[in-house]
Amino acid sequence: MARVAAGPEIERLIQLLARLPGLGPRSARRAALHLVKKKEQLLGPLASALAETRDTIVTCDNCGNIDTMSACTLCRDPARDRSLICVVEEVGDLWALERAAVLNGLYHVLGGTLSPLDGVGPEDLFIARLVERAGAPEVTEILLALNATVEGQSTAHYLTDHLSGCNVVVSRLAHGVPIGGELDYLDEGTLAAAVKARKVM
Structure with missing residues (x-):
């Protein structure tokens, strides 16, 4: 990841954000900059929420939720x-x-x-x-x-x-044509699944 003109703390924040799904290096830099700009409104509450989540969230032994x-x-x-x-x-x-x-x-x-x-x-x-x-x-x-x-x-x-x-x-779950879907835009696998899962009207 390219370095930015900022201190190591902000670089670390960017690197951690870039690990999140859907966030690449560029998006992570934008998100970090926004958080830093809105330090009081966003960064503090977010840090608090993350710490609370880390300390309180558990996996259900029964179902995995x-x-x-x-x-x-x-x-x-x-x-x-x-x-x-x-x-x-x-x-x-x-x-x-x-x-x-x-x-x-x-x-x-x-x-x-x-x-x-x-x-x-x-x-x-x-x-x-x-x-x-x-x-x-x-x-x-x-x-x-x-x-x-x-x-x-x-x-x-x-x-x-x-x-x-x-x-x-x-x-x-049934597989096939989604509601609102047009046949011309569906892939062959979806169409095949829809035909196999057909029902009597």
Whole structure:
């Protein structure tokens, strides 16, 4: 990364910001400059929030979500449908489903996908706990809400095999034409998935 005409503290701030997803060196410099300019309104509160988050956030031992306590807020919510567990790759996927308010079940965060090329095997993911949870008498369905990538699909197949001994229905998200999507703009893989997942009207 190119050096800037600033002290080592600001350079360190820029280097740390550049590690965040979506921020390259140039964006990190702009963000750092904005924070420094708005030191009282932004930098102080941000530093305080980061320190508080570092000291209070934990990973839920039950589902892999992040919260200030374990079990997390979702796992402790009595209004949740305990017969359904929705499996996602990362916490961000859980947040996306919650924002959409499309299901009221419980969640399970794997912490990634199987990827032999990257050295990620079943023991590196939160799979054993999922199988354990699937064996609970109240659980009737495991919904695999994994990304439609090669790794996501291979992980879904692996999970389906390992959940076959549990008395649950294993389902997955439908793939295909998005709402508002035009066929001419879709890739061949999406079109093929849409045709295979067709339903009777």
